[in-house]
Amino acid sequence: MIQAKLQSFTVYESALMRTTSTLIDTPDAILLIDPTWLPEEIATIRRDIELRRNDRPLYVIFTHHHFDHIIGAYGFTDATTIASQAFVETDSSEQLNEIREFYEQHYINRPIQKPDIDLVIKPDQTLLLGSVPVTFISTPGHDATHMSILIESMNLLVCGDYGSNIEPPFIEHDPTAYLDTLQTLQSIIYEHEIQWFVPGHGDLCDNRSQMIKRLSAAEEYILALPEQRHWSPSWPDHAFFDRVHERNQKMVEQKETDRRSRRQDY
Template identity: 35%
Template sequence: MIKMRKGALTLFESALYKTASAVVQGEDAVLIVDPCWLPGEVEEIRRYADEAAVNGKRKYVLFTHSDYDHIIGYGAFPDAEIIASAALAGKSAEAKAELEEQIRAFDDSYYLERGYEIRYPAVTHAIEGDGQRLRLGASGSLELTFYQSPGHNDDGLYTVVEPLGLLFAGDYWSDIEFPYIYHDSRLYETSIAKLDAMLEAHAVTRLIPGHGSSTTDRAEMKRRQTADFAYIAAMRAAVRAGDQAGIDALIAGCRFPRNLRKFHRGNQTLFERELREEREAGGRP
């Protein structure tokens, strides 16, 4: 699974959806980010983290958001402290149960068995607002700064890991996927606009999306942000105009079109609903 090993950072890539997981090593702390997908993949990440957590290093698991593919490995790390947004921590019992059921349904679909219990994460450190910081380990060798990122879903969290300059983005700024918007397109725009503030406030050396390839090139980070803004603006305009051909053209040339078309249609449905709500509230036609 290891896609890259550079200094304190090891990046893993699942065989499914090019989903990224990571292990970051500090002097007395090990940070695991979104361990997933398949049982053997989660086990490989767990073993790697355990080998890194020598001499009493404390383990932490960071969940960038609550989509079931990102929290699926939670039960494999019972000895770790859990970091996530307060919105993720505060989900209703019904919402938590639904996400657990999504994991079980996925496993049943492929006859998968896991060596750990399927459970929704119990969060140790619930993060609120932008700019909150958390030092890991007794010495604080890794310092995390957080920014809320709702839009894709309702509980996303960006995390900058210093002094390494790593930006864990969750399901934003992929080089494979256009914006997948399950929650709110306006909030999605607000969240991706935060890249500018993070690049200004931190010496970001690598942006790591939840799916696809990371990048160390700031121009590429901005290119992805610009492309995402453009997709949202074009989709909103085409939906408002009832231009189905224009909507379909937005993903012309995308990789993996048979699957991505499904998410594009989901975006269209969300934008249509937002337009209806705007009109019902008396907004402009």
Template identity: 40%
Template sequence: MIHFQNRICTVFQSALYQTNATVVHTDDLVLLVDPGWLPGEIDEIRHCVGSRRGKPVFLAFTHSDYDHILGYRAFPGARAIASRALAEHPDPERIIAQIRDFDEGYYIVRDYPLEYPRIDHPVGDDGETLRVGGTTLRFDPAPGHTADGLFIRVEPGGLFIAGDYLSDLEIPFVDHSSLAYERTLQKAGRFIGEDRIQLLIPGHGAVTADPAEMARRLDSSRQYLRRLREAVLRNDPAPELERQIAGYSFPKLLLECHRKNRALIRQELTGHEAGRVSSPAGQADEPAR
């Protein structure tokens, strides 16, 4: 289950959707980001966190999709960090209902209660920081995939925890706003371009320490959104994009997401209100990534 490990972080990867949970362990603190999915996987993460006793523990969420918040109450005592938008989510019970539906559908029993996160440190502005000893955590709102996304950077170490952006497995999943998504990619591009990022950790898929691979993922996401918007303006079904997506490892889910992206952008361009899009498979027991 350990996907990557170095001197300051351990990235656990779930069997489900290759979802990453990151444990940052510096001399000053422990930061756990997006713990999930299955009980055995969360137990392994708990053991990692518990083995570093004596340091303050923080629990951060990159966004409110249920696959990223379902481990919240498995870590009592940790101080929770998320965007202000996540803290003020208009319908948190819907998120908890998705977890319950998932657990019931697969007969999953958890040894902790299900609860929407109560946030101790809500982040509202770019560049907010939390300093503990010699460790600095930097936070930036990252809307687009969802309205309540959050980028997390850790210094020293050059970690960039990107949530559901910049995955090698996925096209952009635009559940909130394509324009906000593009602005968030611009923000990510500034971070990567500063040459201070040593490790990119996406919400799903492989981590990378290769600057060229980080730039490739960034450019791929930008190009996809640009080409999709142009296709919608031309009323073109964009078969070349679908052929490109068919070359991914898991194309069925991505093609469904692509069609939802196209519908959302069409709504944006025609002036209709574009609300949050449901999960790619349209089912409550799958995450709206």
């Protein structure tokens, strides 16, 4: 379904985990970020693109390699694809297995593939897509392959799996990197006077102090780990998040142990 439709971009929301796909219209190119999840949802996005296309080139950007963000890649094999260097170099077989299991469970038969990437992005690189500069900000912490997308001319920040109002942080790469990323995103919001902030799951935010509030809530939560017994009331109550919280705690403890043992080696 469509969560938000503005003149220059549309945010699609999947029925699953409220995952967003962002379609951006520029005068001479169409950009699609993270097409997901279900076959009909992907077909709808594809149809909408063709209806408005007018021979413009199509770019598909993947924020990171998690399965819920690459699952729809099969629908856009003719597009010019964009992702980070780490995305290309990282083994994604676990992610593809997740898609396989999901499809088997739900009797879905669609191609399962990690997208081949045409434009491999170096950290914080800016590319001209059509006539619009698009900056890809390296944002590890949730995942090592992660980047967020800034379109300065539209005051638009598509941040991927950060800044959600419906789920707590999933620290699947590194807590310190996660905290740095939260700082980076906060600076970008101020520096580029972001008006539109699109998270990978949940609601678009058009209020700058709310954007900062979401990122600060994540920061406070992570800083309070691992002592924190429960994740923060900033996000809704959900049994699944208890498991996420436990995983986050283990991740923080593990990184702390690694850090200590490295220190002893010196």
